[in-house]
Amino acid sequence: MATDAPARETYEQLSVGRGGRLERLVPIALVLGVVLTVIDVVWTFTLAPLVQGAQLSEPVVIAGTQVTTKLLLSQKIFYLHVPVAVASFAIMLFAAIWAVRFLMTKSRRFDLYSKTSMEVTLVFIVATMISGDLWTRFEWGVWWTWEPRLTTYFILMLLVIGYFILRNALDDPERRARFSAVFCIVAFVDAPISFMITRLVPSSIHPVVFRTDSGLPPMMLIPFLLGLFGMLLIAFALTRLALRINVDAQEVEDLKERLEEQDAWKTRAAADAALERLRADASNLTAAAPTSDGSASSVRAAAASDVAGAGGPASDGSVDSLAASTRDASAHPSDLQTPSGAAAAASSHSHDSQEA
Amino acid sequence: MDPILAEVYSTVLPAAPYVIGAYVGIWVVLFVYVMVLSRRAKRTRDDIDALREALHSREDKLGK
DSSP: OOOSSOBOOOHHHHTTTTTSHHHHHHHHHHHHHHHHHHHHHHHHHHTSOOEEEEEEEEEEEETTEEEEEEEESGGGGHHHHHHHHHHHHHHHHHHHHHHHHHHHHOBHHHHHHHHHHHHHHHHHHHHHHHHHHHHHHHHTSSSOOOOHHHHHHHHHHHHHHHHHHHHHHOOSHHHHHHHHHHHHHHHHTHHHHHHHHHHHOTTOOSOOOSOTTOOOOHHHHHHHHHHHHHHHHHHHHHHHHHHHHHHHHHHHHHHHHHHHHHHHHHHHHHHHHHHHHHHHHHHHHHHHTTTOHHHHHHHHHHHHHHHHHHTOTTTTOOHHHHHHHHHHHHHSHHHHHSHHHHHHHHHHHHHHHHHO | OOHHHHHHTTTHHHHHHHHHHHHHHHHHHHHHHHHHHHHHHHHHHHHHHHHHHHHHHHHHHHHO
8 A cells, every 4th residue: 555655765775676687687688689789780781672662764674673663762761760769668668657656656766767767768769859850851851840740759759858857846856756757657648649640640641660561571570670679678778777877876865865964963962062061060050059159150151152162952152041951951861971862862853854 | 874773773872861860860879878877877886985985984983
């Protein structure tokens, strides 16, 4: 059952799975992905046939084959452009799944997973936009057109950028994680729309790649599948690498917090030491009071200057507040009399201020 | 060149810069991201080392 407040996990909890089986697969996946993609590129430009374009004015025989149309080189962009686009959808799917899991469990780990996946998604979207735009420029003669596939994919890119703007705009980690998770899920709705839009809108002029009657010959299908699996493996490896770095970045934040806690502890310890001195002085004052008013005043003045110098609880220097502080301290002597007690008090104090 | 053959290949050469640009563009984007990750990893590792050292030295001082 989900709790209302997100769990505050330590670095160790966030890095669950580190050094595990998935982690060991990362270098293998990266190398295999690059090898498959390189084979795809080589195959594309050597073995895969050129597709046919517009009709020729008259047929011609080339290498024993009758050719009736122009040959299109630009189609070769498809062998890498489509795998990159599919990889962007796949990673975003995982980002949305982890966002849902965050909302279910409130575990900060899933927020980190989701954010990392969105980061890699953005990289693949940018790569898809660049390659697609170059194809558009050559085939359609324009750098951009508000065609349904292009438009929905452009919106997807804006949504992913918006996700990071939202994250940076929110300071509170809990709200940031919750709002980002919801935004990620909503943004993901555009992914299947963008994927299906060429089928849903008949006027779409973008080529439809995934269809049962695509009739890709094996010499074209094999490099495409190699590129697809290669890019998915690269996407997986990059996501895991980025995740490892983001978990480390979280450790940096945790260490900074611990240092800040120590600073608070030092301040508190100095105040406690001053308070100890005060109590000793107060005892002296009590002992000296019946004998001499003048000496009592000097002890009071010394005590006030001690506390003012330490910046302790009674830093206004008034004797009344000093006395009140001393009473407070006496009410919890165990907090003050041992260093560990003081540390516990400091820790409690810093914890309270963090929660505030 | 045979005018028919020239017509057959008329779209091949003009498309070459775009095709090359698309392939290079994809690899450049991925490579830049890997570089960014690599730099971020190094910086994070340095930060962790420095912060751990600072934390240990402070803990030692407080222990004394």
